[in-house]
Amino acid sequence: MATFKVGFIGTGKKPVHAGPQGYGMAHQHAVAYKALPDCEIVACADIVEENAKAFAEAFGVPRLYTHHKAMLEKEELDIVSVCTWPHLHAPLVIDAAVAGVRAIHCEKPMADTWGACRLMAQECERRGVRLTFNHQRRFGAPFRKAKALLDTGAIGELVRIEFGAGNLYDYGSHNFDLANYFNNEITASWAICQIDYRDENLVFGAHNENQAFALWQYRNGVFGVASTGMGAGLIGAHHRLVGTEGMIDIGAVNAPVLRVRRFGERDWEVIDCGNEGLHGPGYIERAIADVVKALREGGESELCARHALNATEIIFACWESVRRRARVELPLMIQDNPLNDLVARGELTPKPRG
Numbered sequence: 001m002a003t004f005k006v007g008f009i010g011t012g013k014k015p016v017h018a019g020p021q022g023y024g025m026a027h028q029h030a031v032a033y034k035a036l037p038d039c040e041i042v043a044c045a046d047i048v049e050e051n052a053k054a055f056a057e058a059f060g061v062p063r064l065y066t067h068h069k070a071m072l073e074k075e076e077l078d079i080v081s082v083c084t085w086p087h088l089h090a091p092l093v094i095d096a097a098v099a100g101v102r103a104i105h106c107e108k109p110m111a112d113t114w115g116a117c118r119l120m121a122q123e124c125e126r127r128g129v130r131l132t133f134n135h136q137r138r139f140g141a142p143f144r145k146a147k148a149l150l151d152t153g154a155i156g157e158l159v160r161i162e163f164g165a166g167n168l169y170d171y172g173s174h175n176f177d178l179a180n181y182f183n184n185e186i187t188a189s190w191a192i193c194q195i196d197y198r199d200e201n202l203v204f205g206a207h208n209e210n211q212a213f214a215l216w217q218y219r220n221g222v223f224g225v226a227s228t229g230m231g232a233g234l235i236g237a238h239h240r241l242v243g244t245e246g247m248i249d250i251g252a253v254n255a256p257v258l259r260v261r262r263f264g265e266r267d268w269e270v271i272d273c274g275n276e277g278l279h280g281p282g283y284i285e286r287a288i289a290d291v292v293k294a295l296r297e298g299g300e301s302e303l304c305a306r307h308a309l310n311a312t313e314i315i316f317a318c319w320e321s322v323r324r325r326a327r328v329e330l331p332l333m334i335q336d337n338p339l340n341d342l343v344a345r346g347e348l349t350p351k352p353r354g
């Protein structure tokens with residue numbers, strides 16, 4: 001008999017052609033719950049009935065709903081996975097928390113405004129609901145092994161974390177989360193950034209800049225540098241960790257997925273990561289196993305809202321720096337999404353997509 005009853009909000013389409021306008025992430029979460037003997041998926045809700053039906057059929061889910069509130073009212077759920085687009089994350093998470101579920105695992109990015117991110121974390125915290133976000137790459141061998149190298153002093157003291165990415169928000173949410181993971185979850189103290197946003201780039205309904213160059217500093221003195229869009233090649237890697245005595249590259253262009261250059265060495269040493277790359281396989285399974293383990297045994301999942309807030313704060317601080325034309329000191333004392341605001345006020349005028 002399963003211990004935890006699991007429900008889904010947002011089942012997605014069956015992912016035939018996965019892409020940034022619809023991955024059907026719920027299907028990947030479901031595979032992960034199915035692998036855990038103490039979890040049973042008992043219900044799902046999607047406003048598109050066809051999507052809910054396909055999901056229920058694929059995973060043998062007994063009950064489906066077209067409104068999440070009906071599901072939350074009728075089912076006594078322990079865990080809810082929220083797999084909709086970002087602007088719906090906060091209201092749906094808050095509805096699930098108010099309904100009394102014990103844990104909510106939500107897709108990234110947290111929410112579409114900084115105020116909504118803080119509110120969803122607050123409303124879960126004060127009801128004793130565990131809130132986690134699917135920054136699953138933390139569980140991948142290249143990232144785990146890089147952290148182990150760092151922790152055993154392979155590159156001396158960490159000085160700087162760099163990343164190249166498509167954008168700061170949609171995919172960047174993973175990059176910032178990982179940067180914080182490498183720096184032991186220490187919060188940032190300030191951020192400064194410039195962006196270019198000339199062509200509308202809506203990913204899962206949310207504006208994302210075309211190019212950004214960002215610098216931030218953590219409270220332990222470590223610097224962060226990000227270059228996105230056509231400037232991502234400056235870094236040329238998913239992450240680069242620069243230490244006093246060497247460097248670690250994760251996902252460098254035209255290179256093995258993990259390599260380290262130790263003090264005084266001219267050549268890179270390749271670290272074997274088996275068949276694991278930047279995106280998997282198995283990372284979502286491990287992420288959800290960690291979420292369920294924390295619920296089962298107590299303690300905090302690595303994917304907790306506290307960590308997600310630390311990463312998301314830097315994203316919105318970068319865009320706030322663009323709005324203020326200045327360095328932004330943290331904690332970030334805004335509520336909105338500065339990029340949305342700049343577009344709404346006509347200060348940024350991205351050309352609409354044809």
Ligand SMILES: NC(=O)c1ccc[n+]([C@@H]2O[C@H](COP(=O)([O-])OP(=O)(O)OC[C@H]3O[C@@H](n4cnc5c(N)ncnc54)[C@H](O)[C@@H]3O)[C@@H](O)[C@H]2O)c1
Binds near residue numbers: 009023024047048085
């Ligand atoms: N962790 C990762 O690596 C990763 C990868 C891709 C996407 N994502 C994130 O996953 C999230 C979902 O993306 P997706 O590709 O699965 O989306 P999708 O479009 O495949 O699925 C979203 C589903 O939500 C449903 N929906 C919309 N409003 C709803 C509501 N009010 N109640 C219930 N259902 C509703 C839609 O009908 C749709 O079926 C996004 O936030 C995205 O950024 C994460």
